[in-house]
Amino acid sequence: MELRPVDGREVTAAPDSVAYEPRELDRGATFYVAGHRGLVGSAIVRKLEASGFANVVGKSSAELDLKNRDAVFAYMAEIRPKYLVLAAAKVGGILANSTYPVDFLSENLRIQSNVLDAALANDVERVAFLGSSCIYPKFAEQPIREDSLLTGHLEPTNDAYAIAKIAGILNVQAVRRQYGLPWISAMPTNLYGPNDNFSPKGSHVLPALIRRYDEAAKTGSAAVTNWGTGTPRREFLHSDDMADAVLHLLEHYDGPEQVNVGTGSDVTIREIAETIAGVVGFEGETEWDTTKPDGTPQKLLDVSKLAEAGWTSKITLEEGLERTVAWYRDHAESIRQ
Template structure:
């Protein structure tokens, strides 16, 4: 890409897409194409085809997806597999047909087997059964990887696939019923502190280990790899270190300033025992994560505090306005 390249970001209002847009603008890329869901429904093949035929972007970051935590994945399996398959199929095919020079597909570390060797290497893909609580999302993302590889092999389409670990950061989803573990814990601990509670209940045993990457690091890695990587092999994007859920809860407790105790509800599912990515292939390209976990959690909590009343109680329009205001103030403005 050069500074004048036309770049389409699918999912520019999401956690990762907005960070990628902000990173590109910070680097001087000005010709960024975006569409809201109202303007372009990525589930509609004909609409997506028309968009690509009209706009003809040179580069595409495919960050649009239906995402959520264990509860959301387990509760809405049909939506998770259907919507993600449709989004990525429509975008990848239309991108190739319209002459896009390069596409970056964002997957997820949940593509790996539940009991994959740790840390998980890219070659562990499809070597064992998936974690049942998110297999619908994982199957869709695996299909996206294989579609990128198939289009590269048959049509010579330059498409790369990145597998990020657990992401977090400003603008995250803090809904307790369908968010990921880190933002859910931030909200739980904050509300417990505000209500004067003596304890916070965390799902599971606290023993599973997870790796967490700040979304601004993910955006930086995405742009770096779009510029410096062009192979069929997928690339893990993470920090190469993990913590237990119990340790994560302690990180969050300190950041929030909650002084009560943490209780683990062992009747709730743990999910995959461990999800640590091997980032050897990534570091070989000259990139590594820069934002420490404690610093990232404090930054995310500061964002939450500035927007907590609207996030918790406001209308969807209010939430979006607050989100855009916060992104603008942090240099990650969206259209």
């Protein structure tokens, strides 16, 4: 069998399986977090530093364009990390995904292939690739199991982003098969928390609602209008919980199949809107524009595999929302507009 190198990396045999026993990571080793300033990446940095990792590194997009393959390879060769979490991605809500599918597909594919190929070329021991629950079919059986992947049609409003993330999962599995490296993938549910994108056009549903209701409360608006019917159900996980789960998986899980990361419970969009209105102090009416799309009717993850690995969510939705609203108000002048 011919084995092709990845940018100069040579191998002599393709392993039949990955022989690796998960264990506590070396706190003194270089740990690269790609996307370290984003919602998930910044939470992972906080978690790693709080857990005693002494050499956590990262570059902002202004310092390192992950779409630039040569730059990524040069940086990886310079830092030679032992561990890597790929949290960098172009992300957005229904409006952004529907409007710019080419951007979401092309940019995410380039980011993923550049970072993962560079990690392979530099013998990174443990990699955690982070995806999204949107990889699963629109009408997958609820709660969604990991083996639902590629069993049905995707939600059309974010299919380009989903395809890119599916490609990332297969990239990790291919590395395991061909090179025997113990890389893993984790698929989080809807995330929220500090450093989220609160912009009106690019945000996901929860930060969009926080901004909308907070602004309405400050201006004394009589009503807030939200997209859709409010009936779809969504599961929400605080980014600090996600970071805790990622480190736990790196130290306790090894396998080719992606692992769902969530809380195991969900609420309707109408319920989450009412909760946010209460947290920010909005006392007006909520109206629903039913001419706008709802998206997937329900996305609740089956987190049995995660529980078997020894991890469950710790931050309640109410606590997480209060913390996120407080952070948003403290950083309202500097966050992405």
